[in-house]
Amino acid sequence: MFDFHMHSTFSADCDTPMEDTIEQAIAKGFTDICFTEHIDYEYPDPTIQFELDIDAYRKKIAHMNNIYGDKITIRRGVEIGVQPHLLKKYEKLIQQENFEFILCSMHTTDQQGLHSRDLFKGRTVEEAFRVYYEELLYCVQNFDAYDVLAHVDLVKRYTDTPTTDQCYDIIEEIFKTIIPKGKGIEVNTSGYRYGLGTGMPSEDILTLYKQCGGEIITLGSDSHEADTVGYKFKDSLDVLKRLGFTYVTSFENRTPKIHPIETLKSLNC
Numbered sequence: 001m002f003d004f005h006m007h008s009t010f011s012a013d014c015d016t017p018m019e020d021t022i023e024q025a026i027a028k029g030f031t032d033i034c035f036t037e038h039i040d041y042e043y044p045d046p047t048i049q050f051e052l053d054i055d056a057y058r059k060k061i062a063h064m065n066n067i068y069g070d071k072i073t074i075r076r077g078v079e080i081g082v083q084p085h086l087l088k089k090y091e092k093l094i095q096q097e098n099f100e101f102i103l104c105s106m107h108t109t110d111q112q113g114l115h116s117r118d119l120f121k122g123r124t125v126e127e128a129f130r131v132y133y134e135e136l137l138y139c140v141q142n143f144d145a146y147d148v149l150a151h152v153d154l155v156k157r158y159t160d161t162p163t164t165d166q167c168y169d170i171i172e173e174i175f176k177t178i179i180p181k182g183k184g185i186e187v188n189t190s191g192y193r194y195g196l197g198t199g200m201p202s203e204d205i206l207t208l209y210k211q212c213g214g215e216i217i218t219l220g221s222d223s224h225e226a227d228t229v230g231y232k233f234k235d236s237l238d239v240l241k242r243l244g245f246t247y248v249t250s251f252e253n254r255t256p257k258i259h260p261i262e263t264l265k266s267l268n269c
């Protein structure tokens, strides 16, 4: 079993040493994990800089594989925070550095933070959702240097006000753009931890992904603490099975590797 979204002290918003997370992953029966440390250029909150010391990161992952490699494979991934005007810069970075797996995320929309909820200032919830998905669509139409689109419906996490407009028309366009390019999405189980009662994306959006012909799905806990590795993976596999998906995907040097859901049963979490 694998978990393809987690952070360590190499991410600006995380204090958890890699060793702690790796040991938890081994204890829970994982055999393949991928750290996806943040690079988020021009993040709008000046108190935090999402930069990554790539050389030190490469060395650390190699060292971790020397120590733990007989029990688990540890991969060197990255989570990039895209914005329309930064796509060329990210393209260059990905060309230069041979990351093993790349998550494409959008944490900033219209140069305003989601986390700070600035995106919602002066907009209705409906407007904010549309701006978020339109900008995500623009990014996937103009950018290919990634493997999996992370937490597609992240915008939901930052509002307590329900909206009737779930922007399915734009999300469908996003899926119809990424699927023919061989890109996937993830089920990000941090949605359960943040009170959404579901992974990200939610079941309605996973159903839409399936209807659009989407097949590539990774599982990621988005752990910033060791004990959340693999959180709600069993439930998420059940959801995927119920929606008609038959396999999930991991990556090996940016190449997808499929695993029938039926074969993924021995998890201690």
Ligand SMILES: [Zn+2]
Pocket: 079, 105, 107, 150, 151
């Ligand atoms: Zn993220």
Ligand SMILES: [Zn+2]
Pocket: 005, 006, 007, 036, 079, 222
């Ligand atoms: Zn993350």
